[in-house]
Amino acid sequence: MERAGRWPGKAIAALIKLETCDVKDKVALIVYGDPSEYPAAFNENLASALANCSFIVATVLFSSSWNLGPASQPILIHHAADTGPAPSETPGIKVHTYARARSPNFVVPGAEGFSYTAASVSHSRSLKFVKDHVGGPFFDLEKIWDEHTYFEFADRSVEQTMGTMVLEPYVNHIPTMTGGIGRARLTNFYRHHFIFNNPEDTELELVSRTIGVDRIVDEFVFVLTHNKVVDWLIPGIPPTGVTLRIPFVAVVNVRGDRLYHEHITWDQGTVLKQLGLLPDYLPFPYPVDGLEGKNLEVRVPVAGVETATKLQDQRAVESNLMVLPTEATIREVRVQESSSQ
Template structure:
């Protein structure tokens, strides 16, 4: 979308013609920033180029970016070299308006070339490239150097893989000597794989190609984790805000409160096969037909069921709820106590629900809780009754608790008890309580 700023000003303020004026915004000072214009200003979808070595690319990945509201175009690397660099230079051509920007998601050798090219500040002179995501590049810029601050960069690397590291000094208009060494990518910090680089980078225990659905190297866990990070980076770079909470609330209303399947089923994606798993019992459904059957025939709940939301965390493509659940077990509940007839016992338990979204709809949901606590509360599990196999290894009491865990978190921090934990199950913890420090 091209905007003729001069004519806009002339029409709005005729007396300004012939004078020097400056365009300002209530949001930000830089007119190149995607947030410069009002949120109500009509916009085109952000332009996103996917680029890799092959002539064709993974159709699922392209469709997923499109479902998230991006105008996606595939740019094959071809023979690489100067021919490919010319393609990259052409992306900032005159067909883009003054206010339009774009992003690049690159893979393999193409990712290496994009990183090397845009690491040089002069190669993005008009600041139209806002985002550069590199998947398993075969070479990376100096991890101790600086990447241009006007580009949001994100790099996904393979732990244990050898990559080229390019060091090149540069000043505005001047490029210094270029030196490339080879290093092995070490695993990142903790389980998250975060690396301490000059630009955001993460490592994955996978093979190059792990994010491409049409390759044998595709790894669901690593691909989904990288996708979440990539989508968050893209949303931030282009100033996008997406309301994931509303569609999730509609799903919950239909399941637990209105008992209407229409809003529940309408909240699931049709782009991919959705699934729901209640992890401790492995109940739920895969695909729209199974979910329809599960929620219509096997998700009955007693009228006493009450849900209390304790916390909600919302990311770029997922929602995590911490919920206090209480009910009187007056009927069979196949999702939490399948095959167990009504016991008339009262139960309260903490439930964690992790919902992943695709294109603004629910893709999958994993629900977790402490099943031992539930069985304890209905009288199906006694911590003092020890199986013979457990006795042989020295267990004298099963380390489980009942409703206390859920009730304490619901009530919050108690100054008299100094928190929820009491360590009653840890042998020796309370020995010597009440003694002075000197004693």
């Protein structure tokens, strides 16, 4: 530890004394910003620590401007594209470039050039890199997610559902922009618009599940009988009694052993089609070569329940029926003149 110098030796010593630190012989460094934001001696101290401290097993940088010399441990660089050419990768250096990032501080909330999406992607990449080299901690993401959905759809408990989430979570149902940001708003959403609004026969038929270091991505068919107002899914539409089978994708982010956020999406077109609320043809107000001045309508390229059928069995429905249509995709609407009195 002494060979690491005053910094980061003292920091590492303080870290491993913590009772909650269960890996005491390995640490990873994450260095934000670039050298210009630090004291002049910091770069030299950092290089010395990497060369001499065996406790440091991996380093994450958000700038390629650091002059660290040869390092025995692996390095991950998150490179902001607008800061110049990306450094070359070597066997010990992994580089990810962020095309829309304007500065190394793209990951720092409130900083000039902060990019929410780039920060989120870099967080997941850093997490995997650090966990791979430090050796964890690893959590059973499937168990966490399955517990959450049990409390949502089977137990139907707002309190238990919120208990599976971080202090300030958020949920976004993309087609309808329903959900909530923060514990108070999300609790209100679950209580008044979601958990008790789903019909009793609601089911989630899992099609596939992909598990990452901090995310689960589920493909599933959401099944329900529309016998009550389901305002998070189809706001304002009265009950129709129609059974819906809707292909869904859920991207679930987990922080530690709690859910952080859910991005959930589906094709609202197929929902309206299955409900009989979407016509086969709609007015087409744009010019078409050879049909100038005509009153036109276009066939709506939206499928019904067959979208769910094909997701669950790729051979159940033929592909490309929309691109090889048997009916006209665009047609003239002939307006009948009313007879004169």
